[in-house]
Amino acid sequence: MNPFIWGVITGLVLGAAVVTAAARRANSIREERARRAERRAADAERLAELGSLTGGLAHEIKNPLSTVILNAQLVEEAIRDLDASEDQTTPMLRRVDALVREADRLRTILADFLRFAGRFQLDRQPTDLVRVVEDVLDFFHPQADAADVVLRPDLPGHAIEAEVDAAMFKQALLNILINAVHAMEGNPPERPRELLVRIIATDVDVSVHVIDSGPGVPEEMRERIFHPYVSGTQGGSGLGLPTARRIAEEHGGRISLDVLAGRGSDFTISLPRNFRDESTDDRIDGISRSNPSP
Incomplete structure (x- = not known):
């Protein structure tokens, strides 16, 4: 066979192989990005439902919890105003302080939960x-x-x-x-x-x-x-x-x-660096991964 024709055929075959591989890679990337978008949408829907079911309950807990903290602080002030020795007031103040700390911790847990379960509205x-x-x-x-x-x-x-x-x-x-x-x-x-x-x-x-x-x-x-x-x-x-x-x-x-x-x-x-909706964008891109050591 003429070397020139053989070279053309070889080039066409190699070119077709490259195009096929690129198409497969593009399709694989599109499918993976679509799966990631679906997972994010499912997670967002699940969390939104969780937030609607439990958000009201959490807010209902916050109101009496604030009352508990306020009254504990008033009790602390009343104990300090008592005509009693330090040996008598110290154990009571210690208990009130523990109550306030634990109530504050519960309030923090509730705030973290509401932040996590709520719907994020990003302003990019x-x-x-x-x-x-x-x-x-x-x-x-x-x-x-x-x-x-x-x-x-x-x-x-x-x-x-x-x-x-x-x-x-x-x-x-x-x-x-x-x-x-x-x-x-x-x-x-x-x-x-x-x-x-x-x-x-x-x-x-x-x-x-x-x-x-x-x-x-x-x-x-x-x-x-x-x-x-x-x-x-x-x-x-x-x-x-x-x-x-x-x-x-x-x-x-x-x-x-x-x-x-x-x-x-x-x-x-x-x-x-440039956000795109992965469910609609078919362009091929990648995120490089680096694992530096200190």
């Missing part, structure tokens, strides 16, 4: 995520200092813009920071408590890594750590990470966990 705007992360770290600094945790930001010296709801993103990042600080509470004295916050961006996505120096998430909890009321830390509400996950997914992104052997955990929020 072009936002400099570097500036947002800096604002969150400035706000979180006193809490980190109180826990003897050193914040180590590793942020670009230029703006990284993405279409996000800044307030919601701040809440997600703050929840992850709080979880990381709780995770390091049991560190032995010789092990430093450090929290590295790093931003890595590509043309299509941006990832914010929160890397702690705690013991890491136990293997048996890694599959469930983002489920409601599964808390791997002392004093956690069990809704911080699930709420962060919901916020990331509402933005078309994801949150992931990478356990660093002997060096803690890396919780990563990955978001597309």
